[in-house]
Amino acid sequence: MxxxxxxxxxxxxxxxxxxxxxxIAAEMLNYRGSGMCVMEMSHRSKVFQQIRDEAEADLRKLMxxxxxxxxxxxxxxxxxxxxMVAMNLMKNGLACYVETGAWSKKAIAEAKKYGEVKIxxxxxxxxxxxxxxxxxxxxxxxxDYVYICENETINxxxxxxxxxxxxxxxxxxxxxMFLSRPCDVSxxxxxxxxxxxxxxxxxxxVVIIREDLLQEDLPKFVPxxxxxxxxxxxxxxxxxxxxxxxxxxxxxxxxxLAGGGLEAMNARNEEKAKILYDFLDSSKLFTGAVVKEDRSxxxxxxxxxxKEQDADVVAASKAAGFDNLKGHKSVGGLRASIYNAMxxxxxxxxxxxxxxxxxxHS
Ligand SMILES: *Cc1c(COP(=O)(O)O)cnc(C)c1O
Numbered sequence: 001m002x003x004x005x006x007x008x009x010x011x012x013x014x015x016x017x018x019x020x021x022x023x024i025a026a027e028m029l030n031y032r033g034s035g036m037c038v039m040e041m042s043h044r045s046k047v048f049q050q051i052r053d054e055a056e057a058d059l060r061k062l063m064x065x066x067x068x069x070x071x072x073x074x075x076x077x078x079x080x081x082x083x084m085v086a087m088n089l090m091k092n093g094l095a096c097y098v099e100t101g102a103w104s105k106k107a108i109a110e111a112k113k114y115g116e117v118k119i120x121x122x123x124x125x126x127x128x129x130x131x132x133x134x135x136x137x138x139x140x141x142x143x144d145y146v147y148i149c150e151n152e153t154i155n156x157x158x159x160x161x162x163x164x165x166x167x168x169x170x171x172x173x174x175x176x177m178f179l180s181r182p183c184d185v186s187x188x189x190x191x192x193x194x195x196x197x198x199x200x201x202x203x204x205x206v207v208i209i210r211e212d213l214l215q216e217d218l219p220k221f222v223p224x225x226x227x228x229x230x231x232x233x234x235x236x237x238x239x240x241x242x243x244x245x246x247x248x249x250x251x252x253x254x255x256x257l258a259g260g261g262l263e264a265m266n267a268r269n270e271e272k273a274k275i276l277y278d279f280l281d282s283s284k285l286f287t288g289a290v291v292k293e294d295r296s297x298x299x300x301x302x303x304x305x306x307k308e309q310d311a312d313v314v315a316a317s318k319a320a321g322f323d324n325l326k327g328h329k330s331v332g333g334l335r336a337s338i339y340n341a342m343x344x345x346x347x348x349x350x351x352x353x354x355x356x357x358x359x360x361h362s
Contacts, residue, residue, distance in 0.1 A: 007346035010324035011153050011176070011299060012197040015341040020251045038247045043240050051243075052235070055250030062253055062261060065185050065208060072207040072228065073236040073246050078103075078175050078194030080226075081205050082110035085171055085190065087222045088215055089145050090115040096139050096146045098163060101128035101155035102330055103173060107147060120146070121163075127331075128155040131294040134163030145169040145189060151177035153197065154328040156301040156335065157294045162187055169213065176298050178206070179256060180340055181266035189213050198298070198339045200248035204241075207231070256340070265340055272338050272347045273297040279351045285309075285358040289333060303333035310334055313357060320353050 008015050031038050034047045041048045056071045065071060074080065085107070086095065093115035097108045099122035111117050120139060121132035139146060146165040151158040153176035162170065169189030178193035185191065190209045196202035207228065214229045224230050230238050236246075256265060277295060280288040280302055289301040304310050310333050314326045327333040338347055 006321055006323045007342070007349060008323045009336045009338070009342070009346075009350070011328070011335065011337040012194070013202050014197055014337055014339050016200065016248070017252065017255050017341045020248070020255050023251055024248060039244050041243060043237055043243050048243060051247050051250055052237070052241075055246050055253060058250060058253035058257060059206070062179065062257055063183055063185055063208075068211050069185060070207075070209050070211060070214070070228075070232040071236075072209065072231040073241055073249075074205050074207055074231055075203060075242050076205065077196070077203055078173070078192075078205055079106070081173070081192045081194070081207070082107045083113070084207075084226050084228065085145075085147065085192070086111040086114040087226055088218065088228050089169070089171065089190070089213060091215070092142045092144050094118065094140060094143050096120040096137065096143045096165075096168070098122070098132065098134060098137075098146070098148045099124060100131060100149055100157055101152035102328070103152055103154065103175070104147070104149040107149065107173065111147070115144075118143070123157070127289075128152065128157065129289055130291040131157050131159055134159075134161075137163060137166070139166045139168055143168050145171045147171045147173075149173040151175070151180075151296050151298055153299050153337075154301075154331060154335075156288075156290045156296045156299045158296040158298070160294070169210075175205075176337075176339075177296070179252075179262060179265065180269050180298055182262040195245060195249055197337075198341075199252050201245050204245040204249070206249070268344070269297045269338075269340065272342065272344050273300065275344070275347050275351055276300050276336060276338065279354060283354070283358055285362060286334075286354060289331075298339055299335060299337050301327055301331065301333055301335040303327075307332060309361075313354075316357060317350075317353060322350060322353065325350075 096118050099119050108117050120137040121134055123130050123132045146168050150172045171190045174191050175194040176197040178198045192205050192207045194205050214232050280286050286302050317325045325334050327335040
């Protein structure tokens with residue numbers, strides 16, 4: 001490898017495409033004759049406006065975002081969105097949540113501060129190892145929205161079919177699967193994603209919101225910054241945005257477009273995930289933690305028969321030049337996050353390592 005970079009299996013911040021990092025490095029000291037780095041640039045300058053506008057246009061092209069949706073770049077990462085969604089959309093004070101793991105639980109806890117939460121389906125009974133049946137949910141008539149975490153980063157599950165929301169607005173946290181596969185935006189009222197999982201640097205979320213959901217008359221306690229309308233009315237330039245993250249994400253959008261778009265990403269991601277899942281299915285030492293039908297293509301949690309051995313594998317993987325394979329502290333075991341930017345060679349090398357470990361320890 002040219003730069004002696006490690007295969008980084010972190011759940012986030014995570015790997016970025018090497019060609020994107022090279023471009024950023026080349027533009028670091030003097031962005032295209034502007035005489036400055038993007039980090040030093042006024043967010044009101046023409047040169048930055050173009051960076052912002054191109055990032056939005058490219059994302060719209062990539063996802064096929066309909067004209068009646070706004071694209072917002074909001075600071076605060078993913079966690080701020082847990083509150084922002086509830087503050088902006090709980091008009092009737094009642095929202096339905098599907099509980100599928102750590103991140104939907106956090107969203108539920110936050111939403112409860114602003115209204116009533118009805119959990120309409122849950123996979124808590126089996127340690128969040130599957131996606132519950134969402135084909136006939138009991139959704140109250142006055143519910144404001146139905147919320148899902150479309151890919152549970154820690155638990156390793158993903159939806160291959162969206163819930164039937166019975167006509168209610170669907171809100172989705174796509175943080176750990178954003179741009180990993182095609183997405184029909186028109187099926188959602190709001191999609192949001194913290195960008196540090198599958199796109200760029202930490203500290204920002206992309207929000208895609210249907211225009212009719214932008215509220216004029218929010219409760220007084222809602223800070224100006226926390227209103228989606230503030231960002232929509234100001235092209236995400238109400239205050240100084242995370243210029244650096246917008247710039248880096250914009251580069252990744254262009255990179256994905258040049259690489260064939262989301263269909264092509266999905267094909268690559270399926271191929272990569274299959275290499276790892278096929279190995280886990282054939283292994284006597286390692287076991288995948290999720291039912292086959294709901295397995296994430298992005299986050300792959302797995303275990304050995306004991307905690308001690310899990311820790312031993314993690315230590316051995318570090319020594320072999322891999323990084324961040326330890327499972328989240330709340331679930332233990334191991335986890336390989338294999339987002340868009342993880343090359344196939346990285347997954348093949350990991351499987352080779354696990355295969356060898358198994359042979360040496362049985
Ligand atoms: C990481 C993550 C978040 C939280 O993002 P932060 O930027 O750390 O606040 C929320 N939801 C999902 C699914 C995530 O993976």
